[in-house]
Amino acid sequence: GRKLTWLWHLSKADVKLNYLDKRYEFSVSLHQLGVLLLFNNADAYSFKDIREHTGLSEQELKRPMIDLSVFLVIPAGTLQDETQIKLNMNFTNKRNKIKVSSSLQAETPQENDATRKAVDEDRKLYLQASIVRVMKSRKTLVHNLLVKEVIDQAKDRFNPSIPMIKKCIEQLLEKQYLKRTKENKDKYVYVE
Missing domain, CATH: 3.30.230.130 (Cullin; Chain C, Domain 2)
Structure with a gap:
């Protein structure tokens, strides 16, 4: 929706x-x-x-x-x-x-914060979807390559920060879309 x-x-x-x-x-x-x-x-x-x-x-x-x-x-x-x-x-x-000129109303600080939070939330959802798409196609991937591919997918829309991507990966690990491999903690596996 x-x-x-x-x-x-x-x-x-x-x-x-x-x-x-x-x-x-x-x-x-x-x-x-x-x-x-x-x-x-x-x-x-x-x-x-x-x-x-x-x-x-x-x-x-x-x-x-x-x-x-x-x-x-x-x-x-x-x-x-x-x-x-x-x-x-x-x-x-x-x-x-x-x-007829229209007096644009400046956003209040509260509206600014609300807008910023909504944009951040939308970006996180977009990053999570990108991570899932990449992992679905690759099945297993090392952390640095996953971050690089997600940045490549998102760069047309916005410039994602690495901490934001890491947070999204952690959320997907919690939701059990991804899991870490036992032999290498830097490698992720897509959970089918």
Whole structure:
């Protein structure tokens, strides 16, 4: 099983606005798109309504709203639940295609750590699969040759560290996918 993770901050969408005299095409983020699509049904919404319809938290929604302030009329000050947000019916621009900048949110240290841990875990699983593939085809192999072959297989994806490979070999020994030979502790045998 693979897990699909959306990277919302990297996603883009192109939207054509037809409510003005001149046609405009905007390049927006997906959060901004969610907000804009609401205005197909009405010319004004409260901040609370937009939050409920999009399913975004207050923090997730404030950033796209500020970026969309070019063609949405947002009263000055902080966004409260009762703040009314309307379409800017007087919007004009020389260009037909406009890229709306998206303020990317920097990851917090906790998110950074979580991302790093998830990447390390994925890499360990990849290394374990590589070790099993190599050992399945070779049946027996000396430690240094196994490490070399695993590095060769993984080098296209990432640069694995030798301690990480050793840890993965130890985990496979514990799971009894591999075992050490009795005569040479540096030699591994694939367990069928």
